Amino acid sequence: MKFLENILHKMEPNFSKGGKFEKWNPLFETMATFAFTPKLVTQKGSHIRDGVDLKRTMMTVIIAMIPCLLFGIYNTGHFAEVAKGSSIAASYWDGFGTKFTSGLIVVLPILVVSYGVGLTVEFIFGMLRGHALHEGFLVSGMLIPLIMPADVPLWMVGVATVFAVVIGKEVFGGTGMNVLNVALTARAFLFFAYPTSMSGDKVWLSGQEVDGVSGSTALGDLASFMSDKPVFENLDAYYGKYSLMDSFMGMIPGSIGETSTLACLIGAAVLIFTGVGSLRIIASFFAGGFVMGMILNAVGGNAYLDLPAHFHLVIGGFAFGAVFMATDPVTAAQTATGKLIYGFLGGLVAIMIRVLNPAYPEGVMLAILFMNVMAPIIDHYVIQSNIKKRLKRVKTA
């Protein structure tokens, strides 16, 4: 490390004010502070409890996402083999290495495009505004591939990333200023801009060549219960294809990283344990989804409405959204009570959209974006009611 430090030290005068590469200072600073403590540190008198900063917070979230990523790669690989009709497709855990490799071939380019394009855009804005690269995109860049269908064309990922970073974030002033979750903005953009590449039954299996292999997702099949031509006759037939255990483990087709509820819960444990993610939001999000599921059960009428409430929590992107999207500290509600309301309503709206609007089989994305917009209002009323309560206490005393 000393060696690296010396090199950076020698290069520094070139990048500081008046140096040869003054313009590139943001890039230099980003690289240097990635490896070493910044030069400017507090000398005395600050009350530090922990050395946590934005970079470490972001790295924690990325670590929490690793189970989802690894499982997503394997799952994508498995369904790529299914689509090819190869012999190892029959059993889920057969041919581990082959499946992981073919998953990697699909996922890695998406990851590279997302990070490459996103960081380039961030860097251009950093140069224009004269600040070092902000770390905010580290997490968004990882989230974007995880919520893409396996078969999404790479250029679409690029376009969506540019849109999300510029319109979703930089317009509002950059990291920490955005109203909407950046990764979900990218997903929503693709959903409305290129619906044929983002939904339906053609996009979830990478490189589908064999006819007769259904590439639909659990949500897509369930949504068909709302139409005249359901894929399954009844719920028992549905359980035959997507059992509760398979759905919980994530051994079903879906966006790359969202299928496994188990992996999401491991991530949630990491986030809650390190204090990066809010337990209130995650728990109330699940509670909201469950309550809406119960309400729909009570109404009843067709097979989708009768689907047990706990099933809703393990299919689609519900768990992934609750753990990684809703907890985004910038776009979520800030007050403790506000977080509970925000999460609960988010889960409620997610299941409501998912079931009652067949045009949007995955309501989690829209529900979280909607709650992002509502979060400041929730906070405002929570604070106002607190002020009122305390005023009353003063008056009666």
Next chain:
Amino acid sequence: MSESLFSKKNRKLITDPLTDNNPVTVQVLGICSALAITVQVNQAIVMGLSVIFVTMMGNVVISMLRNLIPSRIRIIVQLVVVAALVIVVDQVLAAFLPDLSAKLSVFVGLIITNCIIMGRLEAFAMANKPWPSLLDGFGNGLGYAGLLVLVAVFRELFGSGTLLGFTIFGNSLPGEESGLYAMGYTNNNMMILPPMALIIVGVIIWVQRLRNKELQEDH
């Protein structure tokens, strides 16, 4: 006549609304129709021409009447004049461009409620002579039309792959793709939805304010 018809002051009446005092991007008026009829360039052009005609003629008529209109009922008088002009435009379009007229549907009629027109009548025509009012109406109408066409170019090019109905990126029909479509390009459906028009107008405002510091509000 003390002042020439195209003096510097009069020329400014036309050029200002095109740039630093654009009715849409700076005063943020007439946004609704900018969202509704910018899916195709030809719609935007026809709409722009209609608005230019109405602002010009409305400004001239009101300017000529300005000393006769009792101020308490001036809004009603202005509305009657604008409504009469809009009906003329609507009928002319229906007679000579029936297809486009059907596509523009209510939005031609809604020119009556376009804030740019009422704004110019109130702010300019009521206090100025007919000739400058004509120029002011023309300039503001042109500023509106220009922005409409600019937004429509983006939306039609990326939303449908055409400009004025001519294909630019190749044939997009499934099964017989050519040009960019054969390489995997797809039209952007979001461009056809109204929110994208709002985003494009927003980006244009953003770029304009970056270039002209005077337009930036401090807060």
